[in-house]
Amino acid sequence: MLVEKNVPLQAFNTFRIVAKAHALARITSEADVQALLADPTWGPSPTFVLGGGSNIVLTGDVKPLVLKVEVPGRRLVAETDKHWVVEAGAGEAWHDFVTWTLDQGYPGLENMALIPGTVGAAPVQNVGAYGVELQDRFESLDAIDLQTGQVFTLNAAQCAFGYRDSVFKHGGAMPTAGGQSLGLKDRALILRVRFALPKAWKPVLGYADLERKMLETGIQQPTARQIYNWVCEVRRAKLPDPNVIGNAGSFFKNPTVTPEQCADIIAREPKVVHYPLHDGSVKLAAGWLIDACGWKGKSVGQAGVYDKQALVLVNRGAGVDGNGATGGEVMTLAKAIQTSVYERFGILLESEPVVV
Ligand code: EPU
Numbered sequence: 001m002l003v004e005k006n007v008p009l010q011a012f013n014t015f016r017i018v019a020k021a022h023a024l025a026r027i028t029s030e031a032d033v034q035a036l037l038a039d040p041t042w043g044p045s046p047t048f049v050l051g052g053g054s055n056i057v058l059t060g061d062v063k064p065l066v067l068k069v070e071v072p073g074r075r076l077v078a079e080t081d082k083h084w085v086v087e088a089g090a091g092e093a094w095h096d097f098v099t100w101t102l103d104q105g106y107p108g109l110e111n112m113a114l115i116p117g118t119v120g121a122a123p124v125q126n127v128g129a130y131g132v133e134l135q136d137r138f139e140s141l142d143a144i145d146l147q148t149g150q151v152f153t154l155n156a157a158q159c160a161f162g163y164r165d166s167v168f169k170h171g172g173a174m175p176t177a178g179g180q181s182l183g184l185k186d187r188a189l190i191l192r193v194r195f196a197l198p199k200a201w202k203p204v205l206g207y208a209d210l211e212r213k214m215l216e217t218g219i220q221q222p223t224a225r226q227i228y229n230w231v232c233e234v235r236r237a238k239l240p241d242p243n244v245i246g247n248a249g250s251f252f253k254n255p256t257v258t259p260e261q262c263a264d265i266i267a268r269e270p271k272v273v274h275y276p277l278h279d280g281s282v283k284l285a286a287g288w289l290i291d292a293c294g295w296k297g298k299s300v301g302q303a304g305v306y307d308k309q310a311l312v313l314v315n316r317g318a319g320v321d322g323n324g325a326t327g328g329e330v331m332t333l334a335k336a337i338q339t340s341v342y343e344r345f346g347i348l349l350e351s352e353p354v355v356v
Pocket of ligand 1: 128129130131238239248249250251252253254273285286287288291296308309310311352
């Protein structure tokens with residue numbers, strides 16, 4: 001199998017940051033991983049798994065062998081009384097897969113339309129939007145151990161999904177529903193993901209942006225396709241298209257605080273956007289906190305805060321000729337935002353993308 005050397009990564013990361021992979025292999029099946037492991041040159045090398053590159057900040061050239069996941073395929077694998085179980089190769093583009101499921105008549109992923117990235121990357125951060133998270137529709141996944149080449153299957157509990165979090169984001173021991181388990185960060189490559197899509201489908205409409213669409217259109221009982229169209233419209237209006245302006249989606253997670261902390265903030269900042277959660281804690285809108293600190297439209301070098309959504313950092317440079325933002329500029333901007341939000345609200349924002 002071919003390992004390419006000195007591969008430009010700008011087209012392979014949605015921030016469009018200029019960097020190179022010292023070596024890159026395209027993985028289309030488990031056999032490709034097994035062939036690399038058996039190869040004396042590459043077998044012992046540390047590796048870095050790259051999906052759609054939509055949740056990474058490259059701060060320099062990537063020295064570990066880059067495994068670019070290009071496993072194809074999408075199909076119905078099972079049908080039960082309650083679900084269609086559909087499977088997609090990890091290399092499929094997430095949005096194209098969502099569109100395909102709806103075209104086939106399998107609803108359930110529509111709220112997550114237009115999320116950038118690949119199917120294989122989606123479980124890593126348990127992607128979510130407009131009230132639905134990947135874990136709500138997840139059935140199981142197949143992954144390959146990058147040390148032994150063994151393929152294994154994980155169910156939802158074993159993936160230890162959390163808010164933008166999973167077993168794939170942690171190294172070492174981590175607490176899971178079933179007790180302690182070992183984090184799989186840098187240890188596994190996701191090959192295929194299966195989703196259980198409900199036959200008794202019900203729309204998920206709790207989000208303000210979707211309720212606004214219902215009011216505007218007068219449609220009270222939207223179909224899955226209608227919701228898909230609304231989500232695409234909302235995202236196109238609010239979030240920058242990575243093909244036009246480099247970005248990695250939300251740069252920070254929405255923080256959760258205790259009701260006491262929230263009451264304290266409201267006393268000082270009555271307008272703070274907050275949502276009570278089922279467990280009694282309160283989620284704050286990080287975008288609002290950043291916006292309130294005056295960051296919208298500000299920049300460090302070519303890295304900037306998107307002017308329609310302060311939670312999104314963007315690459316303002318054209319990028320193609322190497323003039324775009326560096327990973328260092330993005331991280332300097334991110335740290336300055338964290339500092340100012342901390343100084344004003346006493347909250348430390350946690351960043352979402354993986355810094356490489
Ligand atoms: N807000 C502001 N100013 C801003 C940005 C937001 O005041 O600059 C306020 C909004 O007016 C709104 C609230 O903050 O009242 C929340 O904003 P929004 O509905 O846009 O959602 P979000 O919490 O900023 C999250 C996800 C998005 C997801 C949307 C919709 C995270 C980190 N982000 O954003 O996910 O699309 O909800 O469900 O949870 C991503 O993870 O990359 C991502 C884009």
